[in-house]
Amino acid sequence: xxxxxxxxxxxxxxxxxxxxxxxxxxxxxxxxxxxxxxxxxxxxxxxxxxxxxxxxxxxxxxxxxxxxxxxxxxxxxxxxxxxxxxxxxxxxxxxxxxxxxxxxxxxxxxxxxxxxxxxxxxxxxxxxxxxxxxxxx
Ligand code: FES
Numbered sequence: 001x002x003x004x005x006x007x008x009x010x011x012x013x014x015x016x017x018x019x020x021x022x023x024x025x026x027x028x029x030x031x032x033x034x035x036x037x038x039x040x041x042x043x044x045x046x047x048x049x050x051x052x053x054x055x056x057x058x059x060x061x062x063x064x065x066x067x068x069x070x071x072x073x074x075x076x077x078x079x080x081x082x083x084x085x086x087x088x089x090x091x092x093x094x095x096x097x098x099x100x101x102x103x104x105x106x107x108x109x110x111x112x113x114x115x116x117x118x119x120x121x122x123x124x125x126x127x128x129x130x131x132x133x134x135x136x137x
Contacts, residue, residue, distance in 0.1 A: 004029070005104075009097070009104040009105060009106055010028045010029050010104065010105040011101075011102055011103070011104050012026055012028060012035070012044075012096070012102065012103040012104065012105055013026075013102055013103055014102050014103070015098055015102055015103055017035065017102075017103055018035055018037055018042065021037070022036065022037045022060070022061040023035070023036055023037075023056075023057055023059070023060070023061060023066075024057075025047060025057040026044075028044075028105050029105075031046075032046075032047040032048070033045065033046065033047055033094065033105075034046070034047045034056050034057050034066075035096070035103075036061055036066055036077060037061065038061065038064050038077040038078075039064065041077075041096075042096045042098065042103065043077050043093050043094070043095075043096060044093065044094040044095075044096050044105055045066065045075070045077075045080070045091050045092065045093050045094070046091060046092045049068045049070065049073070049091075050082075050088050050089050050090070050091055050092075051068065051070070051071060051073055051086070051088050052070060052071070054068050054069055054070035054071075055069070056068060056069075056091075061077070062074075064076065064077050064078070065077060065083070066091065073086045075090070075091040077093070079093070080092060080093045094106075
């Protein structure tokens with residue numbers, strides 16, 4: 001179970017939590033997140049795709065982008081931006097702090113905007129709105 005420190009950070013586990021994996025689903029603060037190895041960085045992302053809620057833990061990470069397994073949109077792991085041709089919102093990302101005592105999900109850890117400062121609640125029934133379909137579909 002994740003522990004929270006007095007500053008509000010949430011400890012996710014040891015620094016080698018991902019092992020040799022690129023993607024690892026985690027629960028933190030009652031939310032479903034995904035740890036993603038992006039080169040030398042580790043980033044936390046919301047686990048449900050902002051398009052139609054696909055489980056991004058079933059996707060893959062290629063060249064700094066997280067690919068959704070359902071419709072193959074991809075997300076830039078620097079800012080969450082969706083690949084060209086899609087009109088739905090960016091993937092919410094959360095900064096991870098690698099400290100001597102392990103990996104922490106920081107407070108105020110959004111990387112791209114104030115509405116992403118905290119992990120969102122899990123999507124109802126595992127799916128989110130279908131708003132924002134790919135242009136031309
Ligand atoms: S559900 Fe992820 S791109 Fe459609």
